[in-house]
Amino acid sequence: MAYTFISGATGGIGKAFAIACAKKGYNLFLTGRSIGKLSVLKSEILSCYNVQVEIFACDLSSEKARAKLIADIDKNNIKFSQIINVAGVDTQKAFMEYTTDKVLFQLRVNAEATICLTHALLSRREEKAELITVSSMSGTTPMPYFALYSATKDMLINFSKSLHYELKKEGVKVTVIAPGGVPTRQDIIEDIKGQGLWGKLASKSPIFVAEKSLKAVKRNKLMYIPGYLNRFLYRLIKILPQKLVLRFIANRWKKQTKDAF
Numbered sequence: 718m719a720y721t722f723i724s725g726a727t728g729g730i731g732k733a734f735a736i737a738c739a740k741k742g743y744n745l746f747l748t749g750r751s752i753g754k755l756s757v758l759k760s761e762i763l764s765c766y767n768v769q770v771e772i773f774a775c776d777l778s779s780e781k782a783r784a785k786l787i788a789d790i791d792k793n794n795i796k797f798s799q800i801i802n803v804a805g806v807d808t809q810k811a812f813m814e815y816t817t818d819k820v821l822f823q824l825r826v827n828a829e830a831t832i833c834l835t836h837a838l839l840s841r842r843e844e845k846a847e848l849i850t851v852s853s854m855s856g857t858t859p860m861p862y863f864a865l866y867s868a869t870k871d872m873l874i875n876f877s878k879s880l881h882y883e884l885k886k887e888g889v890k891v892t893v894i895a896p897g898g899v900p901t902r903q904d905i906i907e908d909i910k911g912q913g914l915w916g917k918l919a920s921k922s923p924i925f926v927a928e929k930s931l932k933a934v935k936r937n938k939l940m941y942i943p944g945y946l947n948r949f950l951y952r953l954i955k956i957l958p959q960k961l962v963l964r965f966i967a968n969r970w971k972k973q974t975k976d977a978f
Contacts, residue, residue: 718769719843720746722797724777724834725804727754730851730896733923734801735762737931744769746795748786749804750776771795777804777830778822787837798843802831802850805870809863809975819976820865827869832876839889847890847934850877854897854947858954861967870895874940881939892934896926897947921947 721738725731726747735745739762749755752774759770771793775786806823808815831850839848855863856870877893884891898921921943933941942948954962 718744719796719798720744720769720771721799721801722746722748722838723801723803724748724830725802726772727751727758728803729923730926731801731803732758733927734803734849734930737924737927738799738801739766739768739770741931742766742768743799744771746771746773746790746797748773748775748777750774777834778825780833783830783833783837786834790838790841796841796843797838797846799847800835800838800842800849802835802848802873804830805851805853807866807975809866809970809973811862811971811974812864814974815865823865824869827866828872831873835880839884842889845888847892848877848880848884849892849894849930849934851894851896851930852877854895854942854951857895857951858962858966859959860970861963862970863966878939881937885937890934890937892930892938893940894926894930894933895940895942895947895951896921897942897944897950 721743723731723734723738723745726735727749731747731749735747735758738745745762745768747755747758747770752772755772755774759772762768762770773786773789776782804826806826808819808823835848835850839846850873852873853866853870855867856872856874858867859871860867874893874895877891880889881891881893926943929943930941942951
């Protein structure tokens with residue numbers, strides 16, 4: 718019996734992926750930091766959809782915790798037809814305001830955990846499989862005052878695009894997702910409001926992102942950016958002088974700090 722693996726499953730985008738996959742009849746293996754939230758999500762899904770749901774609470778920043786997660790997968794002889802990497806840390810502040818612990822936490826979740834889990838789970842996949850990694854529009858350009866998040870998300874874009882070509886001959890479809898504003902938490906909702914009309918028009922709901930992403934990986938798209946305005950912005954950023962883009966971003970983001978995790 719094949720499963721869809723979703724990290725960060727209790728967050729806004731992760732939960733939307735879980736529900737969208739359950740609607741399609743996919744069995745789910747869900748992980749997140751809180752066993753309580755995972756249990757509630759499992760009950761919610763089972764009350765509406767006829768699928769199997771396995772849950773395992775895991776602090777993805779811990780190598781030992783990830784090892785226990787993989788051990789549980791092997792104990793139950795679970796194989797995956799889909800891997801959906803959603804978990805991430807979006808701390809936002811000037812780099813020199815970070816503590817070393819915060820630097821390591823963000824790197825371990827966004828980079829180390831995503832790459833290590835992808836490697837482990839691809840080794841436990843069905844013959845034909847799909848891999849979705851959620852990056853961000855923030856990863857498509859350097860971002861002063863959001864530098865570490867932007868750098869890790871850029872890494873995920875390059876990593877996923879490389880795997881797209883490495884794994885094509887093995888029948889694995891690989892797509893990286895770069896959403897713009899997605900109203901999942903109150904602080905993000907406030908960020909979107911702060912961007913005025915553009916933020917309102919460019920933001921997309923979690924379920925929109927999830928459903929469109931599932932369609933994108935079926936078509937084996939290299940990268941998918943949800944929303945026409947976000948795709949326009951992506952192209953605009955690529956042709957504008959980088960100094961101009963960096964100055965605009967710095968002026969926009971230096972005024973706020975976010976330490977959500």
